[in-house]
Amino acid sequence: MAGSLLAAPDHRALLSGGLWLTGLLFVMSWLLAVLLACGIAGLRGSRFAVLRAVAGVVVDYHRNVPGVVQIFVWYFGISALLPSGMQRWINRHDGELLLAWIALALYAAAYISEDLRSGFRAIAPGQGEAAAALGLTPWQTALKVLLPQAVRAALPALVNQTLALFKATTLALTIGVVDLLGAAVQIENQTFRTFEVFGIVSVAYLAGSWVIMAGGYWLNRRFAVVTAR
Amino acid sequence: MLDILRDYGLQLLIGQYPAGPLGGLALTLVLSVSVLVLAFPLAVVVGVARGSRRPAIAAAAALYANAIRGLPLLLVVFWSYYALPLLVGASFSAERVMVSALVIYESAYLGEIVRAGIAALPAGQAEAAHSLGLGRWATLRKVLLPQALYNMIPSFLSQFIVVLKNTSVAYVIGVNEVTNQAYQINSQLLSRPFEVFAILAAIYFALAKLLSLGAARLDRRIAG
Amino acid sequence: MGLKGITLRLALVLAAGLIGTTAQADQLADIKARGTLICGTLTNIEPLGYQDAQTRQIVGFDVDTCAAVARQLGVKLEHKGIALEQRIPELALGRVDLVAAALGYTKERAEQIAFTSAHYQVPIRVMVKTAAGINSFKDLEGKRVSAVTGATTELYAKRGLPNTQVVSFQTGPAAFLAFMQDKTDGFSTSHTAGLGFLRETNGQGKFINDSLAWEPTALGVKKGEAALLAAVNGALQAIEASGELDAMWNKWYGPASKFPFPREKKLTPIEAFMN
Numbered sequence: 001m002a003g004s005l006l007a008a009p010d011h012r013a014l015l016s017g018g019l020w021l022t023g024l025l026f027v028m029s030w031l032l033a034v035l036l037a038c039g040i041a042g043l044r045g046s047r048f049a050v051l052r053a054v055a056g057v058v059v060d061y062h063r064n065v066p067g068v069v070q071i072f073v074w075y076f077g078i079s080a081l082l083p084s085g086m087q088r089w090i091n092r093h094d095g096e097l098l099l100a101w102i103a104l105a106l107y108a109a110a111y112i113s114e115d116l117r118s119g120f121r122a123i124a125p126g127q128g129e130a131a132a133a134l135g136l137t138p139w140q141t142a143l144k145v146l147l148p149q150a151v152r153a154a155l156p157a158l159v160n161q162t163l164a165l166f167k168a169t170t171l172a173l174t175i176g177v178v179d180l181l182g183a184a185v186q187i188e189n190q191t192f193r194t195f196e197v198f199g200i201v202s203v204a205y206l207a208g209s210w211v212i213m214a215g216g217y218w219l220n221r222r223f224a225v226v227t228a229r
Numbered sequence: 230m231l232d233i234l235r236d237y238g239l240q241l242l243i244g245q246y247p248a249g250p251l252g253g254l255a256l257t258l259v260l261s262v263s264v265l266v267l268a269f270p271l272a273v274v275v276g277v278a279r280g281s282r283r284p285a286i287a288a289a290a291a292l293y294a295n296a297i298r299g300l301p302l303l304l305v306v307f308w309s310y311y312a313l314p315l316l317v318g319a320s321f322s323a324e325r326v327m328v329s330a331l332v333i334y335e336s337a338y339l340g341e342i343v344r345a346g347i348a349a350l351p352a353g354q355a356e357a358a359h360s361l362g363l364g365r366w367a368t369l370r371k372v373l374l375p376q377a378l379y380n381m382i383p384s385f386l387s388q389f390i391v392v393l394k395n396t397s398v399a400y401v402i403g404v405n406e407v408t409n410q411a412y413q414i415n416s417q418l419l420s421r422p423f424e425v426f427a428i429l430a431a432i433y434f435a436l437a438k439l440l441s442l443g444a445a446r447l448d449r450r451i452a453g
Numbered sequence: 454m455g456l457k458g459i460t461l462r463l464a465l466v467l468a469a470g471l472i473g474t475t476a477q478a479d480q481l482a483d484i485k486a487r488g489t490l491i492c493g494t495l496t497n498i499e500p501l502g503y504q505d506a507q508t509r510q511i512v513g514f515d516v517d518t519c520a521a522v523a524r525q526l527g528v529k530l531e532h533k534g535i536a537l538e539q540r541i542p543e544l545a546l547g548r549v550d551l552v553a554a555a556l557g558y559t560k561e562r563a564e565q566i567a568f569t570s571a572h573y574q575v576p577i578r579v580m581v582k583t584a585a586g587i588n589s590f591k592d593l594e595g596k597r598v599s600a601v602t603g604a605t606t607e608l609y610a611k612r613g614l615p616n617t618q619v620v621s622f623q624t625g626p627a628a629f630l631a632f633m634q635d636k637t638d639g640f641s642t643s644h645t646a647g648l649g650f651l652r653e654t655n656g657q658g659k660f661i662n663d664s665l666a667w668e669p670t671a672l673g674v675k676k677g678e679a680a681l682l683a684a685v686n687g688a689l690q691a692i693e694a695s696g697e698l699d700a701m702w703n704k705w706y707g708p709a710s711k712f713p714f715p716r717e718k719k720l721t722p723i724e725a726f727m728n
Binding site for chain 1: 296299300301302304307308311312394395397398400401408412423424425426427429430433434437441
């Protein structure tokens, strides 16, 4: 049954295009989110109270407001405040995708930065001092000693955020991105073959999610923190 | 921004009520509370089943939880929207569809909380109950669950915030909750999207922040 | 009907059998018995169905049409707001008895639901910015046009503008907003639904002087409900004959209204468009 739906070239093209966009949005958002999360976590540990407060507000906003609303704020709201030249540029370059990317990355970054912070807190105090005693600069200490341990401690939470981000990419359809689910909705609207088309994309999303879950499980075992009890 | 609140504030809060159906923030809250209340028993079943000593039951519960957690919420909503009326009859409103979808979705996450809560109890508790002659069920019902659930109250409250935020996708199936109201207001004003959605974001922010502060306080009381 | 259609039917029948009593033999009898007609309209398109800011009620031409049909059937109106892409499923799943929501006739839709006689016919237009220098559909090549997911305007835009990117949104206002904010160069809309939006552009927008299609617009009922379909068609005929339909049209689209647009064609049996 599902075969006949996939046999139509239009539907195949729509679905494969959607799959590509879902993958692209997920990978790009994840990369940007991790980068931003490191920045935010760094700011929250800053010596300057102002920077700490700003980072705190950024995290709070993104954790307390629904993802859909954040996407609307970016797509309809913030983009309207930009200078018109910039708006035009964005619109000419797949504005929906671009703004969904920014919104999703910031959304995920807020959560990831909190997980990283907990990870840092889990590191035994004295490690930093030990690294300094060995002659490492503060930057080297942060990057080579503290960050790897923090990531390891935060690994289960980071896997959960990765999964959440993967699923949240579907929210982009609300602003017209034809991702995998968006493609399914379009095909449903044309053919009314509801159960087939949602069946197909459900399998695809489950496969993606389970790969992430299994990957997380594997990483967790591979890099498990052995804690002395 | 103030004039938007003056002209449309009531619509954001209660929708068309009392002249029409309840909507807006009030509906968002009704949906969220219903979801938490209805998902709770299901979550206890899922959580207990996941820790079951019978491999078949544990595996079935794990499959359920992992399947639900592997699907995007929007997809669960679409499934519920199309499939549920076939199963339970036509009178199923969009609000009920949304509540059902979220109950199914959240039962998987809440189930994990229940499982973790039971697993976190000291092993001596179960042993002591056994040595007092309580059966396995009685131990679970009278000793383990009450303690586990009490300890889980803060987790449930933070999950409530997640539910609250998740109700925002209800607008795609036409439920008139607060996001949908903002969307409609935006469509009437057209030229002021930033203000409208900033107000919407502020509403969610205030509510969720308040709840998470409450959760943190509860957490300290329960832990301390 | 393909294999899938048959299995779906089968599932429906099975499900109906399981629930037993809720499966209705005749929706019309059911409407009379409960004394209300559940009629779905849009809630965000002025003047078809939109929320009046003062009363917070949904009003408009489609709502009046619902009320008139209910009155003819001798029952009370139970209004239900629905989203554009819900129109077909709401009917097919039996959540509403009748849909009056800028519902254009298409072959594909006619396989899912039954159409009443067409009560008006409108051209499908593309709105553009006056300043953009776009004067024909050809000028839109390589540009972007917004439309609404699941609406015929999306379908006709994709068909009629093959070299234009069609960006779809959940709602009409969202598609219009994207156009107004220059996220797209055009906005595909039916003439009647578009008039309200055109007014909102404050002179910045115009329709391209051409149509993507002429669309017969009708009410929809669930497929297989012959008695209900006949009753609604009868009701439409009655209000056409009495002049009520024209009066309602003039209230929202008449020369003195905010959105003047003539209703040129009288009520036309839907069979006239099936070929």
